[in-house]
Amino acid sequence: MTIFEFKLPDLGEGVVTSEIVELNVKVGQMVAEDDVLIGMMTDKATVELPSPVDGKIISIAGDVGDIINVGTVLFTFETDAEQAAIAPETSQQEPPKSQTTSQPNPDVLASPSLRRRAMDLDVDLLSITGTGPSGRLKHEDLDNLIAATATKNSEITEIPLRGVRRKIAEAMEFSKRNIPHYTYVEEVDLTELEKLRAQLNADRTPDQPKLTLLPFLIKAMVKAVAKFPQCNSHYNQETNIISQFAAAHIGMATNTPTGLMVPVIKHAEAMDIWQYAEKILDLAEKARTGKASRDELSGSTISITSLGKIGGLVSTPIINAPETCIIGINKLIDRPMAIDCKIIIRKMMNISGSFDHRIVDGYDGATMIQYIKDLLETPITLFIDNP
Secondary structure: OOEEEEEEEOOOOOOEEEEEEEEEEOOOOOEOOOOOOEEEOOEEEEEEOOOOOEEEEEEEOOOOOOOEEEOOOOEEEEEEEOOOOOOOOOOOOOOOOOOOOOOOOOOOOOOOHEEEEEHHOOOOHHHHOOOOOOOOOHHHHHHHHHHHHOOOOOOOOOOOOOOHHHHHHHHHHHHHHHOOEEEEEEEEOOOOHHHHHHHHHOOOOOOOOOOOHHHHHHHHHHHHHOOOOOOOOEEEEEOOOEEOOOOOHHHHHHHHEEEEOOOOOOOOOHHHHHHHHHHHHHHHHHHHHHOOHHHHHHOEEEEEEEEOOOOOOOOOOOOOOOEEEEEEEEEEEEEEEEEOOOEEEEEEEEEEEEEEOOOOOOHHHHHHHHHHHHHOOHHHHHHHOOO
């Protein structure tokens, strides 16, 4: 038998640490080559690592929630395989923690049946005030104590911040701490766009997906960033360099069972609204089922977030660093508007734009949102090339 060490490999460019989010084996377990041992997370994408050999696991570097450095010995195997490595130092197991069970106090006057009830309910007899002769405890005394404390729930649940939730926390904290946000909100009349959307959906072919508002909003963003390249950029505050992108890679904030994910529509400038609709469905499904690749969850140059289905007239979205802009979509409602001295019901929606004030001046951010407003209110302009 030989000892084989399996080190955490490089899981992607620039990745130096990874978090254990799933551990499928334990020390002493026999595994076969290619059995999935562990799930490691980096940049919100989980990578499953298979066993490189047949053998018995004799050590594991950590547990779920632990951060492991690339190159660290992740597993040590006892194996018949030819590859051998230096055996790790034998670690001493901690002695099992002793468990204590509360025992009824023999100095308290109480019947055996009441003592048993108190022990089963984990109630200290000294906490009960007896109303019987000489302070003897009665069953109704125990019942009264239970009734008095039943509505007082002082339990505290401590939940370790792990996996996607920890990545979200780190990203949000970095963004709010380092980026001086400002948010500009404008109301947009989508009445004509909704008519166009309804007509396109009525005329679509069986193989075409149903159009929501999102493809049109993405189309407007793509046209806008061509005029406002500072909003389609990354800012590296360490090197003090702004990287402006010719391509529009649109990040879509997506709610999933494990938390916020941002799948990316790559090269949106080269797509039409039907392709947007297909890509939105595909990426959203992959994100929600945990099947999105690391490439599909990275590389965005500007992002969009939509809470409109839930409600809310205004939102102030947080920028997805190192980007410089994020667009927030709010609730679409019927609202009475004054047009040509007449009150007319129009379909109105507020659009929020959050900008990095270091890179995007207030005037430029406001002008960009106004440009998006003009495009959406006159939807034919969405399909006319920029001059």
